[in-house]
Amino acid sequence: MNIVNSFYLNIKKLFSHKKKAMFLIIPVALLVGLSIVITSEAKNILKASEESIFGTLTDQALTLELTKQPTFQRSGEGGGSQVRFGQSSSTEENFSSSDVDKIESIDGVINASILSTLPISRINTTSLFENISTSVNQLVGIDKGFASQYTVDDFSYTEGRAIPIVINANDFMQRYEDWQGKESITVKFEMRRPGEGAAVGSSGQNEDSPVKTKAIDYEKKDLIGKEIILEIGGLDEIQTFTTEPGNTGMIFTRLTEDEIAQNEADRIAAISPYWDYEKINTPMAYTFKVVGLIENAMERSSYIPEEAASELMKGYIQNQIEARTSKTLDTDLLNNNFTGMTYDGLSLSSGSGFNVPKMGRMVGFGSGNAMNSSDSNSESYAIPGLVIEFDDEGNVVGEINDVSVYDNSAITGTTIFIRVKDIYSRTDVIHQLNDLGYAYQDLSDLDVIDELKSTLSTVVLLTSIVFIGLSIVVTIFTMGKFVSEAKREIGIHRALGMTKSNIRILFISQAVLYTLVGYVIGAAGGIATTIGLSGAMNIAFNNFLSKTLEEAFSVVNPVDSSIFNHIDWQMFGLYSILLFVIAITISLIPANHAANTSPVEAIRGE
Amino acid sequence: MKNIIELESVSKKYPHVKALNSITYRLPVGESLAVIGPSGSGKSTFLNLLGGLDKPTGGKIIVAGKEISKLSDKELSEFRNKTIGFIFQFFNLHDFFTAKENVAFPLLISGRPRLESLKEAEKLLVRMGLQDRLNYKPKFMSGGEMQRVAIARALANNPSLILADEPTGNLDRGNAEKVVEIFDMIAKSGVSVVTITHDESISRQFKNTLRLDKGAIK
Numbered sequence: 001m002n003i004v005n006s007f008y009l010n011i012k013k014l015f016s017h018k019k020k021a022m023f024l025i026i027p028v029a030l031l032v033g034l035s036i037v038i039t040s041e042a043k044n045i046l047k048a049s050e051e052s053i054f055g056t057l058t059d060q061a062l063t064l065e066l067t068k069q070p071t072f073q074r075s076g077e078g079g080g081s082q083v084r085f086g087q088s089s090s091t092e093e094n095f096s097s098s099d100v101d102k103i104e105s106i107d108g109v110i111n112a113s114i115l116s117t118l119p120i121s122r123i124n125t126t127s128l129f130e131n132i133s134t135s136v137n138q139l140v141g142i143d144k145g146f147a148s149q150y151t152v153d154d155f156s157y158t159e160g161r162a163i164p165i166v167i168n169a170n171d172f173m174q175r176y177e178d179w180q181g182k183e184s185i186t187v188k189f190e191m192r193r194p195g196e197g198a199a200v201g202s203s204g205q206n207e208d209s210p211v212k213t214k215a216i217d218y219e220k221k222d223l224i225g226k227e228i229i230l231e232i233g234g235l236d237e238i239q240t241f242t243t244e245p246g247n248t249g250m251i252f253t254r255l256t257e258d259e260i261a262q263n264e265a266d267r268i269a270a271i272s273p274y275w276d277y278e279k280i281n282t283p284m285a286y287t288f289k290v291v292g293l294i295e296n297a298m299e300r301s302s303y304i305p306e307e308a309a310s311e312l313m314k315g316y317i318q319n320q321i322e323a324r325t326s327k328t329l330d331t332d333l334l335n336n337n338f339t340g341m342t343y344d345g346l347s348l349s350s351g352s353g354f355n356v357p358k359m360g361r362m363v364g365f366g367s368g369n370a371m372n373s374s375d376s377n378s379e380s381y382a383i384p385g386l387v388i389e390f391d392d393e394g395n396v397v398g399e400i401n402d403v404s405v406y407d408n409s410a411i412t413g414t415t416i417f418i419r420v421k422d423i424y425s426r427t428d429v430i431h432q433l434n435d436l437g438y439a440y441q442d443l444s445d446l447d448v449i450d451e452l453k454s455t456l457s458t459v460v461l462l463t464s465i466v467f468i469g470l471s472i473v474v475t476i477f478t479m480g481k482f483v484s485e486a487k488r489e490i491g492i493h494r495a496l497g498m499t500k501s502n503i504r505i506l507f508i509s510q511a512v513l514y515t516l517v518g519y520v521i522g523a524a525g526g527i528a529t530t531i532g533l534s535g536a537m538n539i540a541f542n543n544f545l546s547k548t549l550e551e552a553f554s555v556v557n558p559v560d561s562s563i564f565n566h567i568d569w570q571m572f573g574l575y576s577i578l579l580f581v582i583a584i585t586i587s588l589i590p591a592n593h594a595a596n597t598s599p600v601e602a603i604r605g606e
Numbered sequence: 607m608k609n610i611i612e613l614e615s616v617s618k619k620y621p622h623v624k625a626l627n628s629i630t631y632r633l634p635v636g637e638s639l640a641v642i643g644p645s646g647s648g649k650s651t652f653l654n655l656l657g658g659l660d661k662p663t664g665g666k667i668i669v670a671g672k673e674i675s676k677l678s679d680k681e682l683s684e685f686r687n688k689t690i691g692f693i694f695q696f697f698n699l700h701d702f703f704t705a706k707e708n709v710a711f712p713l714l715i716s717g718r719p720r721l722e723s724l725k726e727a728e729k730l731l732v733r734m735g736l737q738d739r740l741n742y743k744p745k746f747m748s749g750g751e752m753q754r755v756a757i758a759r760a761l762a763n764n765p766s767l768i769l770a771d772e773p774t775g776n777l778d779r780g781n782a783e784k785v786v787e788i789f790d791m792i793a794k795s796g797v798s799v800v801t802i803t804h805d806e807s808i809s810r811q812f813k814n815t816l817r818l819d820k821g822a823i824k
Contacts, residue, residue, distance in 0.1 A: 001715045008720070016702030016743075492698045495659060496759075497687020497715045499680050599659045603694070 001502045006509040014513065020485075021514055024478040028518025029525065031470055032575065036526030038463045039571040041537060041564065046456045048541055048559040061426060063149050064418040066103075066438055068094060094412040099438075106432045108425030109418055115140050116413040117301065118309055119341045119350035119406075120232055120316055121382055122283065127228040128167075128290075129216050132174050136167070136230065138301040141309025146417045150303065151292030157305040162227050166292035166303040172216040177240065179210045179254060188249035210241070210252050221546075226290045233316055233384035234283030235271075238264045267381055270337060279323035280383065284315055313406035320385025321401050331396045337379070340386025343400055348409040351388065460571070467575060471582045479511050479590040490594055491602025500595040507594050511587035512580065519579060527567055534564035607671045610635045610767055610798040611656055616665035618651050618821075625651040627821040628665065633814060635766075638789065638799040640809035643818035649802045650771060652818065656800060657690050657769045658682040670766040687716050691760030691797075695772035697752040699744045705731055705755045706740045712762040730758040734788070750781030757788055761797075768792060770801040774808055786811050 014021045095114050103112040123136040147155040150166040157163060179185065187209045238260055242253050255263070268277050294302070304312075320340075329338070342351040387400040402408075420429045426442075433440045483490075486507075493503060538561035609632045618626040626648045633639050641649050654660040655667055658674045667675050670689050677685060686692075691712075699708045706727045713723035731740055734754040744752055753773060760768050770789070774782035786808060789799050793813075801812065809815050817824040 002717065005714045005720070008714075012702045012707070488698070489700065492700070493715075494683070495657065495686060495692045495694075495698075496712045497683050497685075497763075499683040501680075502683075502715070600654050603659070603698070 001498060001506075003505055003509060006502075006506045007513060009506065010510045010513045013510070014517070020482070021517075023481065024474065024511070024514040025518040025521065027470070027474040027478070028515050028579070029522035031467055031474070032519050032522025032579065033526035033529065035463055035467045035575050036523065036567065036572055037529050037533070039460050039575075040526075040530045040566065040568040041533070042456045042459045042463075043568045043571075044534075044537070044564045044566055045541070046453065047566070048563045049452055051563070052541075052545060052559050061423055062420050063146055064420065064426075064430070064433070064440065066095075066416045066418060066433070066440060068414040094414050095416050096412050097410055099416065102436060103416065103418055103433070103438070106429055106436070108421050108429040108432075110421055111143070111145070112416050112418045113143050113146065113306075114411045114413040115142065115301065115415040115417060116411045117350070118313060119348055120312070121350060121384060122232070122234055122236065124231050124283070125228050128223070128226070129172070129174075129218070132216060134171055134173065134216065136171055136302050138168075139309070139312075140301045140303050141306035142303045142417065143306055145419050147292075147303060147305070150294060153291035155291060155305055157308040157311070159311075162287045162289035163304055163308045164291040165228075165230075165288040166294060167223070167290050168294045168300060168302045169218070170294075170297070170300055171302065172218055173213040174216050175211065175213050177210050178212050182210075182254075184251060184253045185210050186246055186249045186251050210254075220293050220295075223290050223293055228288050228290065229285050230288050231283035231285050232312060233319060235267070235281045235384065236382055238267070266379070270379070271381060271383070273327050274325055274329055274333075274338075275320070275323045275383065276325065280320065280385075283384075284319055286312065286315075310407055314403040316385045317387060317403045317405065318385070320383060321403070323385075324401070329399055331398065334388050334396045334399065337381065338386060338388075339380050339382045340384075340388050340399075342388050342390055343405055343409065344390045344392075346410050347412050348387065348406055464571075464575075468578060468582065471579055472586050475511060475515075475583055475586040476589060478514075479507065479587045480593075482510065483507060483590040483594045486594065487597060487602045490597045491599045494597075494599035495603065503595040503597075504588075504591045507591035508584060508587050511583045511591075515579060515583040519576065523572070523576075530567055531565040534561045537561070537564040607635055609633060609668075610637070610670060611800070612666075612668040613655075614666045614668075616655065616662045616667055618648075618655060618660065619663045625821050626655070626662070629821075629823060630665075631816060631823065633798060633800070636793070636796050636798060637814055638793045638812045639801070639814040639816055640812035641800065641802045641816045641818060642804065642806070642809045643824070644804075646820075647818040648821040649818055651821075652816075653769050653771055653800065653802055656767070657692060658685050687712055688763050689766050691763070691765040691768045693753070693756050693760050693768060693770035693773045695775040697744070697749075697756045697776070699752055699755055699759075701744050704741045704743055705736060705747065705751075705758075708744070708755055709758045709762055712759060716763055727758070727762065730761055731755065734758050748781075749777050750784060753777060753781065753785055754788070757785070757792075761792070765797060768797060768799045768801075770799065772802055772804070774803065774805065782808065 097114075100112045100114060103109060117138045117140055120139065123139055124133055125136070126133050128134055144155045147164075147166065151164070153164065155164045155166075185208060240255055240260060242255060244251050244253075271277050271280065288304070292303075340351055342349050387402075387405055389397040389400050391397050418429070418433075420426050430440050430442050490503060493506070498506070538559065541559060541564070611631070611633045613629050613631045616626060616629045617624070629648075629652070641652055643649050651660070655662055656669060658669075658677065662675055665675075666673060669685075672685060672689070674682065674685060699705075700711070703711065706724055709727035709730050710720070710723035713726055714720060718726075728740060731737065734757065736751060736754055736758070739747055739751055739755075744755070747755070753776075757768075757773075760770075768789075773789075774785050777785065782805075789801065790811070793799050799812075801808075803809050
């Protein structure tokens with residue numbers, strides 16, 4: 001009897017004995033269906049993880065952040081260096097272009113860029129949080145490549161469109177005054193241990209101070225994508241109190257309305273001869289779009305594209321130049337009465353006393369700008385956009401009226417971003433950085449990538465092993481049962497002239513047929529379930545992201561549900577082949593047993 | 607060929623039983639035989655040996671001119687398919703086949719195309735008076751109808767010899783007589799019939815009778 005007739009007989013049997021046939025069909029259908037669902041969703045989870053988490057981690061792992069830590073010298077002791085993980089130590093000046101050149105010469109480094117805070121003194125907004133004024137304390141221009149660790153949105157600058165900004169949550173602070181009904185408050189001096197810093201959202205403020213800050217509550221999802229107006233420049237707020245050191249602490253004294261008004265009048269009188277007061281006092285408004293959020297106590301900067309930074313600086317300086325009257329500003333005035341950015345012929349800095357190269361001393365509010373200051377105690381006003389030139393000895397030379405001074409100045413800073421070619425180069429680059437004297441401790445989170453990939457691979461492997469094992473067990477068990485229940489039938493077949501080989505083929509074809517039916521049902525069910533589950537998987541995965549990983553990583557992209565409706569066709573094909581190979585080979589055992597059944601005993605058995 | 611079956615000193619021993627003890631017998635072509643005897647006399651063993659379902663432990667069996675004791679399993683299977691037609695006491699029809707498919711089955715085994723086999727089967731069933739039961743499954747037929755289907759199946763490949771094991775054992779009197787009539791018809795067409803029966807009245811209707819007792823001819 002040929003194989004076609006064997007299948008014909010088994011099809012007839014299947015329709016006649018459906019319940020019995022289910023003993024093999026249902027387990028096969030379940031095995032196939034579950035295997036498809038498990039392996040497909042495992043692969044989809046891995047892919048979703050790569051797109052959302054791993055992509056971020058990988059981006060982060062491809063960017064090294066090298067930071068200089070300022071050092072403190074105790075009297076009588078030699079200078080030491082502090083090493084903090086992820087940072088380099090140095091007692092020298094900031095990173096400069098020569099450091100960039102050295103680092104970019106390392107094999108595996110694509111590019112390096114010094115992070116330099118824009119020397120803009122006032123950047124405020126009331127559109128981030130309704131009716132609350134907040135400031136952006138450090139704005140830095142960065143390359144698009146470095147921005148990818150913070151955002152997946154478009155980070156390019158296009159004139160006329162909102163400027164993308166990755167904003168720092170440490171700036172979400174509201175400043176207010178609380179005088180507790182007093183006119184004067186003394187804030188006692190407090191000691192803080194070296195290295196003791198503040199956590200995100202904390203002001204580090206003494207609780208007695210009348211000037212207080214509090215953290216603003218926010219939801220990240222409400223901020224991402226929001227367009228805000230940043231006001232850049234403008235004169236400082238007229239101070240509403242005075243401070244002077246007392247014996248036990250700093251004395252804060254409230255000014256009266258008249259005193260405040262007088263201070264403003266004095267300011268107008270001081271500035272008006274040299275600048276259009278209204279123009280210089282009006283900040284420039286720019287539209288930004290929040291594309292990312294930094295929630296890290298160690299980082300203080302907000303980032304915009306470096307092209308936008310250049311445009312902002314030009315606008316900032318240009319605004320001051322346009323507000324300028326024809327009256328000459330002599331060096332005395334620049335020394336004593338007006339402060340601004342400082343330029344030493346090499347680099348431009350904020351002039352607030354920080355990041356002043358080659359000067360080596362701190363200057364602060366109320367004191368002169370320079371070494372050649374003739375009156376270090378006169379009232380001075382910070383003029384937004386003013387650039388004061390210094391010579392090599394630290395003497396004021398004059399004002400600079402060139403908007404491109406920012407673009408032409410050397411960038412220096414305490415942090416360098418380094419982009420490595422790929423994950424494999426990372427370790428080698430770090431070694432070479434250390435060899436060059438840039439101590440860097442690798443704290444990457446790459447292990448989590450490998451761990452998750454390994455876990456998901458294990459799931460697929462275990463599924464495959466269970467699939468093979470159960471297929472074998474199910475086939476042997478059910479086919480053995482079918483053969484033992486078909487003894488009489490075998491006897492009839494033999495009596496009517498079927499050979500042992502015919503009997504063997506008959507039972508193997510039965511196994512194949514029932515497996516095929518189970519396979520079709522299972523495959524259809526598995527595919528439908530995988531697609532049907534995609535919505536739920538997407539919700540579950542994104543919930544997981546929002547509740548866990550978004551707390552840890554700056555950028556974690558939500559994934560689209562279409563990722564979860566992909567079928568792992570490769571494993572599906574493999575399982576299909578395995579299933580039928582097992583059905584054919586394993587059913588040989590009961591089939592042989594059937595073939596060797598004595599026809600006499602089989603018939604007698606009735 | 608003079609004799610349809612020839613047994614020469616045929617014995618069949620089982621581990622603790624001697625089922626047949628040196629039987630010698632010949633049945634001429636075209637004649638029918640009833641094998642009669644008490645339970646355990648070796649009747650079924652005799653039939654199984656003739657049909658090649660079992661092999662003798664001693665002696666020689668020649669059926670339709672072939673010494674079946676020397677045939678391979680494949681040759682025996684072909685022998686059973688084309689030379690022998692089996693009829694069983696409990697009919698032994700496949701419950702998943704219709705009457706037509708049951709009768710066509712031996713033709714399928716022999717390699718005949720399915721449509722042709724089914725056509726042939728239909729003709730046989732009509733001869734048996736079962737034209738209204740062609741597409742019925744066994745569970746929807748009476749005992750007499752099932753046995754007639756079984757007889758039609760046994761005749762499907764135009765065998766030389768029909769071997770029937772208690773063919774009327776499960777039938778009422780009326781149906782039993784019908785079966786005997788059919789056997790008579792078959793014998794007249796030149797096909798030999800060997801039947802086992804315990805019913806003397808049935809055995810009397812066969813030309814030859816062989817009595818067995820404790821494995822020997824009585």
